[in-house]
Amino acid sequence: MSENNFFERKGPFSLKELFNVKSKEKKIKFVDVKILSSAKKNDITFFDSINYKDFASNTKAGCCITTDKLKAYLPTRCTPVLVKNVLFELAKITKKFYPLADVDYPDTTLRKPKTSKYSNVKFGNNVLIGKNVKIGKNTVIGSNTIVEHNVSVGKNCVIGSQIVIKNSIIGDDVVIQDGAKIGLKGFGFIPLKGKNFRFPHIGRVILKNNVEIGSSCTIDRGSVDDTIIGENTFLDNQVHMAHNVKVGKNCMIAGQVGFAGSSTLGDNVSIGGQAGISGHLKIGNNVKIGGGSGVVKDIEDNSVVMGYPAVPLKEFLKKGQKVE
Amino acid sequence: MSENNFFERKGPFSLKELFNVKSKEKKIKFVDVKILSSAKKNDITFFDSINYKDFASNTKAGCCITTDKLKAYLPTRCTPVLVKNVLFELAKITKKFYPLADVDYPDTTLRKPKTSKYSNVKFGNNVLIGKNVKIGKNTVIGSNTIVEHNVSVGKNCVIGSQIVIKNSIIGDDVVIQDGAKIGLKGFGFIPLKGKNFRFPHIGRVILKNNVEIGSSCTIDRGSVDDTIIGENTFLDNQVHMAHNVKVGKNCMIAGQVGFAGSSTLGDNVSIGGQAGISGHLKIGNNVKIGGGSGVVKDIEDNSVVMGYPAVPLKEFLKKGQKVE
Amino acid sequence: MSENNFFERKGPFSLKELFNVKSKEKKIKFVDVKILSSAKKNDITFFDSINYKDFASNTKAGCCITTDKLKAYLPTRCTPVLVKNVLFELAKITKKFYPLADVDYPDTTLRKPKTSKYSNVKFGNNVLIGKNVKIGKNTVIGSNTIVEHNVSVGKNCVIGSQIVIKNSIIGDDVVIQDGAKIGLKGFGFIPLKGKNFRFPHIGRVILKNNVEIGSSCTIDRGSVDDTIIGENTFLDNQVHMAHNVKVGKNCMIAGQVGFAGSSTLGDNVSIGGQAGISGHLKIGNNVKIGGGSGVVKDIEDNSVVMGYPAVPLKEFLKKGQKVE
Numbered sequence: 001m002s003e004n005n006f007f008e009r010k011g012p013f014s015l016k017e018l019f020n021v022k023s024k025e026k027k028i029k030f031v032d033v034k035i036l037s038s039a040k041k042n043d044i045t046f047f048d049s050i051n052y053k054d055f056a057s058n059t060k061a062g063c064c065i066t067t068d069k070l071k072a073y074l075p076t077r078c079t080p081v082l083v084k085n086v087l088f089e090l091a092k093i094t095k096k097f098y099p100l101a102d103v104d105y106p107d108t109t110l111r112k113p114k115t116s117k118y119s120n121v122k123f124g125n126n127v128l129i130g131k132n133v134k135i136g137k138n139t140v141i142g143s144n145t146i147v148e149h150n151v152s153v154g155k156n157c158v159i160g161s162q163i164v165i166k167n168s169i170i171g172d173d174v175v176i177q178d179g180a181k182i183g184l185k186g187f188g189f190i191p192l193k194g195k196n197f198r199f200p201h202i203g204r205v206i207l208k209n210n211v212e213i214g215s216s217c218t219i220d221r222g223s224v225d226d227t228i229i230g231e232n233t234f235l236d237n238q239v240h241m242a243h244n245v246k247v248g249k250n251c252m253i254a255g256q257v258g259f260a261g262s263s264t265l266g267d268n269v270s271i272g273g274q275a276g277i278s279g280h281l282k283i284g285n286n287v288k289i290g291g292g293s294g295v296v297k298d299i300e301d302n303s304v305v306m307g308y309p310a311v312p313l314k315e316f317l318k319k320g321q322k323v324e
Numbered sequence: 325m326s327e328n329n330f331f332e333r334k335g336p337f338s339l340k341e342l343f344n345v346k347s348k349e350k351k352i353k354f355v356d357v358k359i360l361s362s363a364k365k366n367d368i369t370f371f372d373s374i375n376y377k378d379f380a381s382n383t384k385a386g387c388c389i390t391t392d393k394l395k396a397y398l399p400t401r402c403t404p405v406l407v408k409n410v411l412f413e414l415a416k417i418t419k420k421f422y423p424l425a426d427v428d429y430p431d432t433t434l435r436k437p438k439t440s441k442y443s444n445v446k447f448g449n450n451v452l453i454g455k456n457v458k459i460g461k462n463t464v465i466g467s468n469t470i471v472e473h474n475v476s477v478g479k480n481c482v483i484g485s486q487i488v489i490k491n492s493i494i495g496d497d498v499v500i501q502d503g504a505k506i507g508l509k510g511f512g513f514i515p516l517k518g519k520n521f522r523f524p525h526i527g528r529v530i531l532k533n534n535v536e537i538g539s540s541c542t543i544d545r546g547s548v549d550d551t552i553i554g555e556n557t558f559l560d561n562q563v564h565m566a567h568n569v570k571v572g573k574n575c576m577i578a579g580q581v582g583f584a585g586s587s588t589l590g591d592n593v594s595i596g597g598q599a600g601i602s603g604h605l606k607i608g609n610n611v612k613i614g615g616g617s618g619v620v621k622d623i624e625d626n627s628v629v630m631g632y633p634a635v636p637l638k639e640f641l642k643k644g645q646k647v648e
Numbered sequence: 649m650s651e652n653n654f655f656e657r658k659g660p661f662s663l664k665e666l667f668n669v670k671s672k673e674k675k676i677k678f679v680d681v682k683i684l685s686s687a688k689k690n691d692i693t694f695f696d697s698i699n700y701k702d703f704a705s706n707t708k709a710g711c712c713i714t715t716d717k718l719k720a721y722l723p724t725r726c727t728p729v730l731v732k733n734v735l736f737e738l739a740k741i742t743k744k745f746y747p748l749a750d751v752d753y754p755d756t757t758l759r760k761p762k763t764s765k766y767s768n769v770k771f772g773n774n775v776l777i778g779k780n781v782k783i784g785k786n787t788v789i790g791s792n793t794i795v796e797h798n799v800s801v802g803k804n805c806v807i808g809s810q811i812v813i814k815n816s817i818i819g820d821d822v823v824i825q826d827g828a829k830i831g832l833k834g835f836g837f838i839p840l841k842g843k844n845f846r847f848p849h850i851g852r853v854i855l856k857n858n859v860e861i862g863s864s865c866t867i868d869r870g871s872v873d874d875t876i877i878g879e880n881t882f883l884d885n886q887v888h889m890a891h892n893v894k895v896g897k898n899c900m901i902a903g904q905v906g907f908a909g910s911s912t913l914g915d916n917v918s919i920g921g922q923a924g925i926s927g928h929l930k931i932g933n934n935v936k937i938g939g940g941s942g943v944v945k946d947i948e949d950n951s952v953v954m955g956y957p958a959v960p961l962k963e964f965l966k967k968g969q970k971v972e
Contacts, residue, residue, distance in 0.1 A: 106790030142430030466754030
């Protein structure tokens with residue numbers, strides 16, 4: 001499960017083959033691109049924000065794309081490649097490793113499911129299943145739904161109709177309602193006049209046991225990291241979750257909530273309808289976010305917030321009184 | 325049309341079979357779960373908020389799940405079953421009556437429509453129709469659309485492509501645009517750590533004559549009650565309407581508006597894009613709600629409101645001036 | 649490409665055949681309905697707002713539906729037809745020319761694509777293609793996707809699964825992600841108690857080269873004019889774009905943004921998630937609009953705005969401080 005087998009990977013590559021920037025040349029060949037915490041000796045990682053300095057100083061990566069300012073946080077075992085735009089360099093070398101992960105090319109291995117292979121699974125009409133898809137027993141998959149290659153779906157799941165699932169690992173007892181789109185490429189690119197450079201999305205969507213995804217939700221897969229929804233977390237309809245978001249257990253997320261990328265939510269978080277969560281935030285455990293709020297700052301455990309921008313509930317109510 | 329035939333119903337059950345709480349035992353067997361106003365002698369109902377006291381005192385139900393505080397409003401003909409959490413008890417007994425209404429199990433009766441049965445209906449390609457579906461003459465149904473068992477669609481309707489309709493009664497001259505999902509289970513459950521208890525949704529979606537539903541809308545069916553959209557009301561794209569919402573006639577609801585559950589709207593209401601309507605509210609006739617507003621209180625007839633939270637338009641404009 | 653061949657057109661019609669209002673009778677027969685700037689001698693146009701006076705005085709239309717107040721702006725070569733409700737009269741005569749453009753009747757010409765006709769195109773499973781569809785070489789179209797009659801798709805495009813495209817002209821190197829609905833009828837009608845009068849939508853959606861449309865977006869076609877998205881503009885998931893919106897080049901539009909009809913955006917505009925743009929606005933070049941904003945006024949080039957309603961960023965930040 002830890003191996004990324006959704007995209008064909010090229011390589012290995014030496015630093016000379018990968019970069020046009022100066023770096024201590026080494027004979028070592030690199031095999032993959034990983035985040036700071038999971039990269040190993042033969043992986044390349046990246047470090048672009050002081051927020052991640054603790055991960056940087058503990059990384060086991062053999063090489064790290066970073067800036068002159070940040071390089072000091074890296075351990076000596078890690079060769080820094082110094083650049084101006086970390087994400088652009090990262091995008092370019094990720095595309096070298098994974099040339100087909102920057103656009104969602106439709107899966108050409110889709111076929112009608114073989115009943116011999118999926119003897120304990122119930123399928124609706126016109127279901128399409130890709131190569132190497134695993135589906136647990138007693139799972140039901142509704143009509144016109146597409147499950148692309150290498151996806152894994154657990155047992156006792158109810159997957160509705162007109163759904164697309166790709167690049168995802170889905171646990172047991174998961175419910176996905178009609179029309180949801182899971183595991184698509186996120187909205188990540190380097191803006192360039194005339195032709196943006198798309199960031200290859202080599203991450204996955206991980207839905208833990210007992211998750212429910214409402215109708216017409218869009219859950220994008222991670223870019224380098226994964227998008228993860230914890231056990232027993234329920235999403236209402238038309239929720240949009242961008243790449244790399246991590247949601248804890250037992251959360252309740254109401255209709256039309258939107259998440260920008262890379263935020264992390266704790267357990268037992270509840271979010272009211274149409275609220276928006278900005279990117280790269282840390283939302284604690286047991287947080288309650290009122291409907292329609294716009295969250296732009298980290299939120300501590302056990303807080304109740306509301307408003308645009310979201311503030312503690314007391315402050316929000318006081319605000320209202322002052323003006324009236 | 326008044327009989328619920330979308331879900332298999334078990335029973336009848338005695339109070340002893342249904343509850344583990346104390347109650348005046350009776351020999352009577354109960355056949356169904358209904359709301360206060362429509363329950364009869366052999367039905368069980370529920371009463372969990374003082375807002376519904378007038379319905380409670382007039383109910384014809386033989387039994388009512390309620391609290392010690394509220395029981396006094398019930399007529400003597402109605403046996404109260406006193407509990408701490410009315411909705412949890414309701415969910416549990418509703419699941420006894422309707423064991424398969426808490427998750428949208430894909431319809432296994434879907435087939436290509438028989439032209440002999442639907443001689444006056446035009447179908448696109450790959451349309452799937454469930455058992456006992458009724459479709460009126462001159463109705464057109466677009467490609468890849470799914471209409472599940474027992475749904476009724478009126479005459480002269482234009483149902484687009486890639487739509488799912490279930491548990492719904494649809495009038496004449498209704499237009500539904502591509503990708504809409506109508507009649508799915510709503511976002512209702514008792515939150516329990518590790519495994520939420522889903523509320524069975526035994527209600528329906530009722531679309532009256534001349535309704536238009538925009539592309540990619542999600543209209544959830546009712547939990548015990550129905551979700552209803554009145555005559556000649558038009559919804560733009562990506563509107564989300566939660567369970568039990570009731571909308572009057574001649575309303576205009578712009579794109580991406582979201583409704584939490586159980587609110588009631590009058591006639592001739594207009595709602596601007598991206599506005600949100602909280603749950604259990606009463607919005608009067610001829611109300612105008614500005615785009616992006618967040619409505620959290622009841623609104624009287626003929627009001628014009630705007631803002632987050634929504635206030636009368638004059639107040640909203642004054643607010644803006646004060647700050648500038 | 650300039651000829652509208654998506655809808656069957658009736659006519660030509662004389663003014664006597666079209667209107668029940670007084671007008672200088674002429675022998676001339678009119679062939680089409682066009683906007684002020686593109687109408688020719690044999691076309692009818694309309695002029696309902698002083699904002700468009702410059703277009704009015706330069707129009708080459710032979711006839712214009714307008715009001716007594718506005719008629720003075722029209723050149724003498726253009727016969728004014730004076731009415732009280734310009735849009736209602738326009739809707740009625742547009743329906744005479746295009747009787748089938750007011751509802752999206754599912755395309756009955758859809759078939760499996762002929763490999764002989766599309767030898768350089770890759771198709772997924774169950775793709776449906778209408779009559780006279782043009783698709784450029786190396787384009788890929790995912791499973792269950794529908795491309796309706798007369799649509800044109802450029803080369804090297806990646807069109808995902810479960811998409812509907814109608815009444816659209818799509819450039820080269822365009823990416824459309826799963827579940828998007830492109831070219832549907834917009835939310836335009838004359839509200840009438842009991843039965844609204846739908847505005848025929850005879851415009852198109854034009855996606856220029858290198859555009860990317862996220863999953864589950866809805867991009868409505870124009871009413872009389874077109875909806876246009878400029879080169880290299882990227883839209884994230886669940887964006888709703890109403891009829892006649894025009895977006896420039898190199899724009900970035902984040903998830904769940906909503907556009908009401910007929911606004912115009914310049915180049916290099918970025919819009920944060922869940923922002924809303926009201927109708928008939930002019931947004932300049934290089935504008936940045938913060939997430940969750942509600943834009944209700946025109947915005948000048950190079951502005952940065954935020955808030956509901958959106959104000960210059962400095963003002964928005966000051967506002968927050970005053971209240972706290």
